[in-house]
Amino acid sequence: xxxxxxxxxxxxxxxxxxxxxxxxxxxxxxxxxxxxxxxxxxxxxxxxxxxxxxxxxxxxxxxxxxxxxxxxxxxxxxxxxxxxxxxxxxxxxxxxxxxxxxxxxxxxxxxxxxxxxxxxxxxxxxxxxxxxxxxxxxxxxxxxxxxxxxxxxxxxxxxxxxxxxxxxxxxxxxxxxxxxxxxxxxxxxxxxxxxxxxxxxxxxxxxxxxxxxxxxxxxxx
Numbered sequence: 001x002x003x004x005x006x007x008x009x010x011x012x013x014x015x016x017x018x019x020x021x022x023x024x025x026x027x028x029x030x031x032x033x034x035x036x037x038x039x040x041x042x043x044x045x046x047x048x049x050x051x052x053x054x055x056x057x058x059x060x061x062x063x064x065x066x067x068x069x070x071x072x073x074x075x076x077x078x079x080x081x082x083x084x085x086x087x088x089x090x091x092x093x094x095x096x097x098x099x100x101x102x103x104x105x106x107x108x109x110x111x112x113x114x115x116x117x118x119x120x121x122x123x124x125x126x127x128x129x130x131x132x133x134x135x136x137x138x139x140x141x142x143x144x145x146x147x148x149x150x151x152x153x154x155x156x157x158x159x160x161x162x163x164x165x166x167x168x169x170x171x172x173x174x175x176x177x178x179x180x181x182x183x184x185x186x187x188x189x190x191x192x193x194x195x196x197x198x199x200x201x202x203x204x205x206x207x208x209x210x211x212x213x214x215x216x217x218x219x220x221x
Contacts, residue, residue, distance in 0.1 A: 008183045011198050015180035019160035019172035028147040039170045042136050043143050050109075050137050052144035055099045058092030065101055069111040073127035084113075084125070091115050098148060102128070102141040110137035114145055119156045121149040142171065 003010050055062050091097040096117050102110035110128035128138040149155045160168050184191045
């Protein structure tokens, strides 16, 4: 690695997972047929009870609806709501936004923020109201968005971002590891405590055996 060649101490280790789907030319119906039985059963039971809409253009009203659902969900407060709104506005202007809203009896209960770019759909945010959980609005809305990007946008892949939440396995076929690269400048005294910990951690992982692809294994000196 270039950093090692410049004198940095570099360690690489597993950090997270990414759930990913290769659509492989399937239609939505073909994709749905490959999903776990309990998921398909849930969608059949909720059919006609949850009304879903996918918005491709940004609007203040729809965004306010998204924010209200998120605030009433189990999710922690958004770290930077202003940044997220600017992102959604820009993606809407570029034609990449896919903002889904699910309603039950006219009441918005679930929301999901997706984007589509260069043949891949990216799932960024999803939430549902806690008091609507029994109706599985999030599952119904996910199905509507998968149908939208597979049949209408004809994407080749769908990326569910980071995290190993169990529900992601129902929708995705593949899991890709993500790695963290830590680089420390050994001539800086303020990083020495972290450097000692990194060296000890690297030695521990080496004793256990390689946990990384050979190309990513830290070099021995």
